[in-house]
Amino acid sequence: MNASFRSVRKWAVQTARLCCGIPDYDVYVKHLREHHPERKVPSYKEFFRERQEARYKGGGGRCC
Amino acid sequence: MQAAVMPKPSPASKIMWVAIAIVGAFCLGVVALRRGEPINAIWLVAASIAIFVIGYRFYGKFVEHSVLQLDPTRAPPSVLRNDGLDYVPTDKWVVFGHHFAAIAGAGPLVGPVLAAQMGYLPGTLWILFGVVFAGAVQDFMILGLSLRRDARSLGHMLREELGPLPGIVAMIGVLVLMMIVLAVLALVVVKALTHSPWGTFTVAATIPIAFLMGAYMRWFRPGRILEVSIIGLLLLLASIWFGKYVADSATLAPLFDFDAKALAWLLIAYGFCASVLPVWLLLAPRDYLSTFLKIGTIALLALAIFLAAPTLQLPAVTKFIDGTGPVFAGNLFPFLFITIACGAVSGWHSIIASGTTPKLLANEGQARMVGYGGMLMEAFVAIMALVAAASLHPGVYFAMNSPGAIIGTTVQEAATTISQWGFVVTPDELLQTAKDIGEGSILGRAGGAPTLAVGMAQLLHNILPGGGMMAFWYHYAILFEALFILTTVDAGTRVGRFMIQEIAGLIHKPLQETESWTGNLLATAVCVALWGYFLYQGAVDPLGGINTLWPLFGIANQMLAAIALMLATVVVVKLKRERYVWVPGIPALWLIVCTLTAGYEKLVGPISFTAAANKYAAAMQQGQLLAPAKTQAAMQQIVTNNYVDMVMTGLFMALVVVMVIFCLRAAIRGWQTNRPTAHEEPYVALASVAG
Numbered sequence: 001m002n003a004s005f006r007s008v009r010k011w012a013v014q015t016a017r018l019c020c021g022i023p024d025y026d027v028y029v030k031h032l033r034e035h036h037p038e039r040k041v042p043s044y045k046e047f048f049r050e051r052q053e054a055r056y057k058g059g060g061g062r063c064c
Numbered sequence: 065m066q067a068a069v070m071p072k073p074s075p076a077s078k079i080m081w082v083a084i085a086i087v088g089a090f091c092l093g094v095v096a097l098r099r100g101e102p103i104n105a106i107w108l109v110a111a112s113i114a115i116f117v118i119g120y121r122f123y124g125k126f127v128e129h130s131v132l133q134l135d136p137t138r139a140p141p142s143v144l145r146n147d148g149l150d151y152v153p154t155d156k157w158v159v160f161g162h163h164f165a166a167i168a169g170a171g172p173l174v175g176p177v178l179a180a181q182m183g184y185l186p187g188t189l190w191i192l193f194g195v196v197f198a199g200a201v202q203d204f205m206i207l208g209l210s211l212r213r214d215a216r217s218l219g220h221m222l223r224e225e226l227g228p229l230p231g232i233v234a235m236i237g238v239l240v241l242m243m244i245v246l247a248v249l250a251l252v253v254v255k256a257l258t259h260s261p262w263g264t265f266t267v268a269a270t271i272p273i274a275f276l277m278g279a280y281m282r283w284f285r286p287g288r289i290l291e292v293s294i295i296g297l298l299l300l301l302a303s304i305w306f307g308k309y310v311a312d313s314a315t316l317a318p319l320f321d322f323d324a325k326a327l328a329w330l331l332i333a334y335g336f337c338a339s340v341l342p343v344w345l346l347l348a349p350r351d352y353l354s355t356f357l358k359i360g361t362i363a364l365l366a367l368a369i370f371l372a373a374p375t376l377q378l379p380a381v382t383k384f385i386d387g388t389g390p391v392f393a394g395n396l397f398p399f400l401f402i403t404i405a406c407g408a409v410s411g412w413h414s415i416i417a418s419g420t421t422p423k424l425l426a427n428e429g430q431a432r433m434v435g436y437g438g439m440l441m442e443a444f445v446a447i448m449a450l451v452a453a454a455s456l457h458p459g460v461y462f463a464m465n466s467p468g469a470i471i472g473t474t475v476q477e478a479a480t481t482i483s484q485w486g487f488v489v490t491p492d493e494l495l496q497t498a499k500d501i502g503e504g505s506i507l508g509r510a511g512g513a514p515t516l517a518v519g520m521a522q523l524l525h526n527i528l529p530g531g532g533m534m535a536f537w538y539h540y541a542i543l544f545e546a547l548f549i550l551t552t553v554d555a556g557t558r559v560g561r562f563m564i565q566e567i568a569g570l571i572h573k574p575l576q577e578t579e580s581w582t583g584n585l586l587a588t589a590v591c592v593a594l595w596g597y598f599l600y601q602g603a604v605d606p607l608g609g610i611n612t613l614w615p616l617f618g619i620a621n622q623m624l625a626a627i628a629l630m631l632a633t634v635v636v637v638k639l640k641r642e643r644y645v646w647v648p649g650i651p652a653l654w655l656i657v658c659t660l661t662a663g664y665e666k667l668v669g670p671i672s673f674t675a676a677a678n679k680y681a682a683a684m685q686q687g688q689l690l691a692p693a694k695t696q697a698a699m700q701q702i703v704t705n706n707y708v709d710m711v712m713t714g715l716f717m718a719l720v721v722v723m724v725i726f727c728l729r730a731a732i733r734g735w736q737t738n739r740p741t742a743h744e745e746p747y748v749a750l751a752s753v754a755g
Contacts, residue, residue, distance in 0.1 A: 013290065014154075015161035018424075019359075020289055020352045023152055031148030048287030049344070051149070055351075056343045056558050 021055030022048060081121065088114025095380075096185060102375045105451045108184070109369065112192060112447045116440040119196035124436040127201060131636060131644045132208040136429035139748040141215040141422060151215070153426035156433060163421045163438045165355055167203070167413050168362065170249055170549055171406025171621075172446040174512030177453040178614060179403045180461065181391040183381040184454040186400050188447065194401075194408030195443035198651035202409055202625055204435035205632040205648055207417040211431060212744045215422035218414050218628060224743045225634055230726040234627055237719045238415070239563050240712070241620040243591075245412075246556045247598030248617045249549045250335070251609050252511035254327045254599070256542050260503055261320040262311035264327075266539055267546045268320065269303035270350060277349035289352050296353045300547075304539050308502060308532075328603040331553070332596040338550075339557040339588055347554050354548040361544045365448050368523035374455035383486070390466035391510065392611055393671040398658040402618030407446025409651065411624025413439065427750070449512075452519030459489020460497050460518065464509045467608040469691060471507070478507055502535030510610040517541030553595075560591040601705040606676075606692055615666060616712060619659050623716050626655035630727040638734035638742035656720060663717040667710060677706035 014024055025044050032041055042050070073081070091111035094103060128134050142153040154162075179187040210216055216224070219238070223231030257263045277296045285291060310316045322330065338346055387395035392403055406412070417435055425431060453461060462482045463471065471481040475491040482489050498506045501521060509515070521537035564587040569576025575583045602609025629652035636645050666672050680703045683690050693699045734741055 011155065011157060015158045016356070017289055018154070018158055018162040019165040019355050020348075022287070022289065023149055024154075027152055028148040031146065031152075035148075045286035052344055052348050056347060056555060057562070 022051050081118070084114055084117055088118060095188065099380065102377060105369060105374050105376055105455060108188060108376070108451060109447065112188075112444060115192045115196065116444065119200070120432075120437060120440055123196055124200065124204065124432050127204060127436070127647060128208075128432045131641065131647045132205060132431075133641075134208060134211075134428040134431055135747075136427055137750055138428055139750040139753050140211055140425050140428055142424055142426055143750065143753055144748060145214065145423075150420075151423045154424040156426065156430040159421060159424045159426075159430070160434050160438060162424065163416070163434050164441050165359060166416045166420070167410075167438060168358060168442050168445060169406065169552065170252065170513070170545055171410060171412075172442055173449045173516055173545065174252060174614075175404040175407055175618075176446045176450040177512035177515045178391050178465065178510075178610070179400055180378060180450060180453040181382065181389040181465065182385045182396060182400060183379050184376055184450055185380040186385065186396055187404055187450050190400055190404055191408045191443050191446050191450070194404070195439060198625075198629070198654065199407075199409035199413075199443065200436045200439035201648060201651060202411075202629050202632070203413045203417045203439040204432060206414045206628055207422055207425075207431050207435035208428075209632065209635055210418040210422040211425060211428055214745055216418065218418045218631070221418065222627070222631055225631060225638065226726050226730050230723060233719060233722055233726075235563070235567075237620075237624065237627065237716075237723075239560065239567075240715065241411070241624055242556055242560055242563075243594040244598060244613070244617050244620050244712070246335075246553050246560070246595040247602065248610075248613050250328075250331050250553055250595065250599045251602040251613060252513050253546045253549050254324050254331065254603055255509055255511040255608070255610065256513045256517075256546065257322070257327055258324045258509075259321055259505070260311075260542075261317040262307040262502055262535075262539055263542050263546070264320040264322060265310040265316075266300070266303045266307045266543045267550070269307075270300065270353075270543070270547055270550070271346070273299045273303070274346050274350040274353070277353070278345040281349065282344050292349065293352050293356050296349065297357070300353070300357075300543065301540075304536060304543060307539060308535065311502065324603040324609075325600070328596075328600045331599065332592060334550075335553050335557050335596070336588060336592045338554040339561065339592075340585065347551070347558075350547065351551050351555070354544075354551045357544050358548055361541070362445055362448075364524070365445075365452065365520060368520065368527060369448055369451055372523045372526040374451070374523060374526070376451070376454045377456065378454040378458050378461065387671070390462060390470045390611075392614055394615070394662070394665060398661040398665075399615065399618075401654075401658045402615060402622050402662050404446065405618050405621040405625075407443055407449075409622070409625050409655070410442075411621045411626070411628055414624065414628035449516055452516050452523065456515065456519050456522070457489065457493065457497075458487040459483070459493060460506065461515060462487060463489070463494050464506050464515050464518070466508075467510070467606075467611055468508045469606055469608075473507065475505075475507065500534045501538035502532075503538075508608055510608050513542060513545040517545070557588065557591050557595075560594070561587040564590050597708075601708070604692070604698070604701065605705070606690070606702060612673075612676075612709065615662060616709060616716075619662050619666070619713065619716050622655050622659045623720050626652055626659060626720060627723050629655065630723060634727050634730045634734065635742050637731045638740060639744075640734075640738075640740050642735060656724060659720055660717055663713050663720075666713045667717075673706040673709040673713065677703045677710070680706070 025047055029041055032039055088111055091107050091114060094107045095111050142151050145151040176187050209221060213221060219231055219235055222234050257267060273296055277292045281292050310320060385396045392399060421434060425434060459482050463478045471478040475494045479489050479491040479494055494506060498504060501518060517538045520541045521534045524537045525534045565576055565583055577583050598613060602613050605612050629648045632648035633645060633652055636648060667674060680690060680699055684696060684699045689699060693702055
């Protein structure tokens with residue numbers, strides 16, 4: 001019960017953030033640690049700002 | 065692992081599908097055949113759901129297995145190019161939510177409302193069958209193609225499969241389409257806010273609210289999107305509530321009371337400022353709000369329809385299928401099929417389906433749910449918008465959506481004209497509706513948003529009655545659409561600016577510098593001027609703007625859909641799967657026929673831009689003035705505007721014809737070659753790369 005509630009909540013938060021162009025931070029950190037250990041891991045704030053800028057850099061856009 | 069063949073269904077599932085088919089056929093029969101007595105909206109909703117479920121299970125699966133031949137053992141771009149940011153294998157439900165939020169916009173809410181002038185049946189049938197055989201096929205196939213091509217964009221795939229020149233032609237088409245989209249959507253806002261201090265105040269209040277949210281997210285609680293969106297939502301609701309006091313106040317109301325021309329200028333100035341401000345300050349916070357509000361409102365609309373179960377007051381078919389309708393001119397064929405674009409088939413989706421979504425899908429086997437299923441959801445939104453419009457009093461519907469030039473500008477004239485059409489309504493009923501929603505007048509509010517808002521307000525009022533609540537719900541619905549449209553205008557201006565800079569860079573290299581202020585301001589000004597011209601044209605248009613510009617938008621959007629489906633057709637041939645060429649080929653052909661016929665009728669004949677220009681030009685020669693022009697200069701303006709619309713229509717038709725020629729050439733070459741020539745990336749087994 002508790003576990004399924006947590007997974008629904010995680011799904012909702014992840015979807016809501018992705019709808020706004022912010023991918024999952026934990027996934028990104030995990031990816032950096034595994035594949036690019038030499039790079040600095042950005043804080044969530046840095047990560048958020050970078051993604052916020054990137055979303056409106058053209059390409060695609062949204063529907064009418 | 066699933067092989068690329070159709071799985072055999074079990075007996076239990078066979079029985080279930082037969083049952084769904086029977087229920088669906090029965091509901092559709094009630095919707096289509098019962099005459100003389102009004103039917104309940106639930107029949108229509110149930111028929112739609114049954115058709116969507118059957119379309120998804122059978123036709124969607126057929127496209128997946130036979131046409132696209134998607135392979136769950138194949139590694140998708142998200143796995144092959146995983147960078148943790150853009151390319152990330154993501155849970156399919158998360159991708160579905162993201163994809164739906166990206167494709168669902170104001171379009172499916174506006175088109176069906178306009179098309180309701182022909183009755184609810186033509187629109188319903190086009191949405192249901194259009195989506196299953198054209199719209200969802202387009203989204204799904206473009207997604208499938210992009211998945212096999214490193215998640216490339218539509219433009220990139222066109223260049224690769226057809227050649228560099230068709231790629232450039234399509235890029236110009238997309239830019240022009242976007243300008244028309246922005247102008248028409250902004251015009252919807254103008255129509256909704258004209259002489260509405262309440263609405264104008266609440267929409268204006270979104271700007272400081274967004275600033276506040278932006279600052280909160282920047283410095284106080286970085287990245288707390290949900291938290292800040294809840295704060296923003298509460299402030300928005302407070303602004304709707306306070307808007308009533310503004311509208312009732314003798315000193316405040318005039319500050320927010322504008323005519324259409326003034327609102328058009330305000331929106332143009334706003335569009336320019338908004339798209340040069342930093343994104344975190346205005347665009348991003350409003351984007352978050354409008355995304356959540358959109359999903360929430362769609363859910364609310366669904367809930368209201370299921371709980372209120374309204375009766376459809378509009379007839380199944382009205383006499384306006386003969387092309388004499390007041391909302392938009394033209395016969396059922398081809399104008400129904402370009403009026404309802406988003407919801408049945410929308411070219412714009414091909415850009416989304418080849419944008420972020422293919423970079424996120426973790427497996428090719430999930431593409432049907434996201435691509436085909438996402439579009440079915442959008443069609444369901446369109447059906448709900450149609451239900452909301454059809455459950456209104458038809459007299460109210462026509463009073464809101466007909467141009468003043470046709471029904472007159474007072475409630476007495478409007479009630480007389482509309483009653484003569486057979487939709488008996490009294491001036492008092494029109495006045496009472498305006499009073500219920502807290503507005504001075506409901507006349508001449510074309511564009512879908514206000515009609516949908518009245519429909520929603522009545523539905524919500526039915527389930528949550530209370531004094532003055534209808535006015536609250538009306539302004540909530542207006543605010544939701546305006547917020548959403550302003551975000552599109554802002555983001556679209558930015559995208560348009562980058563496209564203009566890219567094109568300008570071909571001529572003068574330094575203009576391409578997106579960080580340079582000169583290039584930035586210049587390109588933004590060009591972009592705003594392009595859509596601003598059409599917006600202002602709509603504001604001074606004799607037929608109220610929507611009547612004139614919506615067909616132009618429909619032609620452009622269906623043109624893009626035709627291009628996307630033609631690309632899919634060419635690729636099917638190049639993959640040597642010629643026996644399935646009809647799957648994307650027939651919808652492509654249908655859209656080509658519709659856009660070219662509609663374009664032709666807008667160039668030649670009684671409902672054309674040419675006829676409108678000639679009418680005003682002839683009157684000018686005799687020194688007469690025709691409404692709404694009050695000076696010779698205004699007459700000249702209307703003539704020029706119609707000439708510009710003629711040129712645009714001609715341009716879209718030329719684009720379609722050029723693309724047809726390129727596609728035919730590529731398809732014939734592909735057919736004559738005896739091996740597959742499509743540019744797919746080589747197969748990599750998912751098992752060999754996934755950890």
